[in-house]
Amino acid sequence: MEENLRFAMAWWHNLCATGVDMFGAGTADKTFHAEPGTMEHAKAKVDAGIEFMQKLGIKYYCFHDADIVPEDPVDINETNRRLEEITDYLLEQTKGTGIKALWTTANMFSNPRFMNGAGSSNSADVFCFAAAQAKKGIELAVKLGAQGYVFWGGREGYETLLNTDMKLEQDNVAQLFRMARDYGRKIGFTGDFYIEPKPKEPMKHQYDFDAATAIGFLRKYGLDKDFRMNIEANHATLAGHTFQHELRVSAVNDMMGSVDANQGDLLLGWDTDQFPSNVYDTTMAMYEILKAGGLRGGLNFDAKNRRPSNTPEDMFVAFIVGMDTFALGLIKAAALIEDGRIDSFVKERYASYETGIGKEIREGTATLESCAAHAAALKAPADPGSGQQEYLEGVVNNVLFASSC
Template sequence: MGEIFKNIPEIKFEGKESKNPFSFRYYDADRVIMGKKMSEHLPFAMAWWHNLSATGADMFGAGTTDKSFGVKPGTMEHAKAKVDAGIEFMKKLGIKYYCFHDVDLIPECSEDINVTNERLDEITDYILEKTKGTDIKCLWATANMFSNPRFMNGAGSTNSAEVYCFAAAQIKKVLELTVKLGGRGYVFWGGREGYETLLNTDVKFEQENIANLMKMAVEYGRSIGFKGTFFIEPKPKEPMKHQYDFDAATSIAFLKEHGLDKDFKMNIEANHATLAGHTFQHELRISRVNGMLGSVDANTGDPMLGWDTDEFPHNAYDTTLAMYEILKNGGLDGGLNFDSKSRRPSNTYEDMFYSFILGMDVFALGLIKAAELIEDGRIEKFVEEKYASYNEGIGKKILERSTTLSELSDYALKLKKPSSPGSGRQEYLQSILNDILFGR
């Protein structure tokens, strides 16, 4: 197949003064920040499902974007055309990674999973052939265990032992493909691991079955040479009314309860944080302080809408605070996957590129500003001083766990009343953030 994205050049860094829409203003792959190249801090990935498959269809209307790439959809020829398009797209943007669900790659055979697996073998052979000699590889993979009607009651949480076996078969196959394609991770996104009503649900039974499926996945993955990280991607709702992986804290507790925390980390999605009533930074922070921040789905939601809009990231405040957490984490086991889709009226090939340029640039800007925030030091100094009462005396004994409830009570009774805990200075700290973003 010849060039698909004609008249669209290789996207290069031109600096913030550039008016060329097909250029990066902030993403300079070789720029060194805090000892690492920007490309190392920002391992960007293309989501196969949105970028190569989503046509803009929604519950109210048909698709607006042609993603046929000149070939009839629903065929293996179309599957290969998507590979050609994806690789050309990534090369022009300098993206080194892709992420996929199994049935993003090929048309699923609803009658025979063996045929589906044969198609997956064929298409992954084609991907390896087309990426040979390039630095393009898989970031992570996952099994789609939510679209097929058999998963109407969940996959690991299903009431059907037969469906549970099909979930296991899909996971086994995708783990094999992940190893084959050199993937850094495998993601469990529990799209239907939850319930609509407790009237027909045994929560303990379902959660234990999910955990057992994950344990078997870890055992098998390690047995075939998968050395990467397993991830859970928290999401509170949609499509199920209540999902078991509600947010980072819930998912971390689940992993620790079932002894899975040594192999799993979080894959945090910004839009899912919004749906859970949290900020993106909150979910990253909770994951980080628990040693569980592993990967990121880079998108954003609309706080005015109560569903998963998967918009491309565009808010420099959000990306600065996100990159602050990632830098403090020492980086990611996974990467920054653009689980994002262009808006429905943005329906041209050019819009696909504009969308990624926007996302890559705003995360690059976030990286630059997060590094400046850390180097500036005022916010970190304030936080350190806020807890200074624990550096000596009774506070130090509290931290050292060398006191008792009675001793603490006696201390309070002698004081009669405590001194003021001090101002939180929120507005002052917000002004520092503005100064870093816009004052220099």
């Protein structure tokens, strides 16, 4: 179970988010007895985060550069100095704990300089700042022993085509990825680079809309050997997909990497980043993960407490609910596989491709002429058979809820 459930704490939500939204101020105290915006506060968050992870048995964390230190408003060199200082402190404080980074990333969407994108910016100067942040982020990944580096293209997209050179922007995003890959391999980063698809918010049209779009982008630019998907459940919802769908698309393309474990609200049209509590969703997610041979990365709780849940106790309860929901999902997913009825049904449903013309189609030896001749000999095709969706949904219910006796 531990191997399949490598849980991680998202620094930004758990140690930084206070419940601020567009309608109101924060409700949770995340000062940790230090002045926000100072290096003392940055170190206090490290101490609080380590204590939190140790009490819950969590062994991994994930962060953006801007989560762990206050960004200097005028000098990126000072920001980089602070990043070195805080990661030195992080290594010191985690020594002997078994706690380490799952993946790192750079915040290339919050600062006003990224209002038109980062790698996709119309400004070459801004592109270079994005490259500088990626460079430092990859260096920190190596320093902290992280097994992944993530690109989330929150601003890599456009609002209107009237002012957009789409080809130039996408070419430049790919160039940033190439630079990051080449530099990472040069300095000894052996982990995976991840793309985290999201269809919208904050940009109206984002270039990494969903897993299929991101995979097509990577293959077009020859980046598919080093990059994999970091799939977030809530982003799948926004793309009009299920969490299971995005995982399956990643798996069948050999690009399943890591997971941001949360859930969205189907009644709301934005990224709510709720802690996962839906056992159906986690069961089908872990079903896909197990069938794909497991995750190379882990399960990062990119999730935040609801705004009224503003106490330290609420932070612990939320993680416990999320971890228990995925643990139960893992148990039930393994039971579904062991039960065998779903696999047997799918195998039988496509049995016509195991022999005769079906086998020739799969092996690539059939031609349009041979398929047409087969159809002519049949005169009319046989009934393709019922999909029995309701039966299979009943199987899932049976495995989830039937008593052991």
